[in-house]
Amino acid sequence: MSYLELKRQAFEANMELNARGLVIYTWGNVSQLDRDAGVMAIKPSGVPYEELKPEHMVIVDMDNKIVEGSMRPSSDTKTHTHLYRHFDDIGGVTHTHSTYATAWAQAQTPIPCYGTTHADFVYGEVPCTAAMTDAQVERDYEEETGVQITDRFANLKPLEVPMVIVAGHAPFTWGVNAEKAVYHAVVLEELAKMASLTLEVNQRAPLLSQAVLNKHYNRKHGKNAYYGQK
Numbered sequence: 001m002s003y004l005e006l007k008r009q010a011f012e013a014n015m016e017l018n019a020r021g022l023v024i025y026t027w028g029n030v031s032q033l034d035r036d037a038g039v040m041a042i043k044p045s046g047v048p049y050e051e052l053k054p055e056h057m058v059i060v061d062m063d064n065k066i067v068e069g070s071m072r073p074s075s076d077t078k079t080h081t082h083l084y085r086h087f088d089d090i091g092g093v094t095h096t097h098s099t100y101a102t103a104w105a106q107a108q109t110p111i112p113c114y115g116t117t118h119a120d121f122v123y124g125e126v127p128c129t130a131a132m133t134d135a136q137v138e139r140d141y142e143e144e145t146g147v148q149i150t151d152r153f154a155n156l157k158p159l160e161v162p163m164v165i166v167a168g169h170a171p172f173t174w175g176v177n178a179e180k181a182v183y184h185a186v187v188l189e190e191l192a193k194m195a196s197l198t199l200e201v202n203q204r205a206p207l208l209s210q211a212v213l214n215k216h217y218n219r220k221h222g223k224n225a226y227y228g229q230k
Ligand SMILES: O=C(CO)[C@@H](O)[C@H](O)COP(=O)(O)O
Pocket: 026, 027, 028, 029, 043, 044, 045, 046, 047, 073, 074, 075, 076, 095, 097, 170
């Protein structure tokens, strides 16, 4: 696709993130991948959503080199490209600091599956990455964030669990395109809020049984199908 179209898709997805109330000021970013061309369009760093324009999107290759654009790409660029290099089926990545999902990330606690709403979207808990060592942080925080995520997904299918919370930081979500990645960011924030309120009502709330989880997930996604496939 043309860079113009790639930028438009990334811009629209970033504006949807803002419209859904998941970001304030510049807290967050979305990218759209063109896998055939080996590039993505990503939000520029530090630009408030109110001032954002399609032409501001930065085209970056999978080695984090700027291909087109006058602005600095998001500070999370290396995490986005790391995920694209390791998750073959995704085409969009979203990062937010949405309140409830970030609270679970700061608590360094995976979000359990307490109900069928959760099971409709995520096959099991929303995973949390391992806390980074000081040495890892020193190396390159954004690249190491990508490493922590892909390490955590060694035995998970990215499109069955299209989201993660990064320990001490905040969530990343993905999907077959940027629009779906934003959709999953909205879903994640709701699931995190529901789980928080569930524990407020009953600290010993039971987890959803595996049988009910399987039934609900497979009913919504088709047996052994990945979420988001047409
Ligand atoms: O996680 C962080 C900062 O901790 C970033 O996601 C910022 O919240 C947005 O940075 P830019 O995309 O504007 O560089």
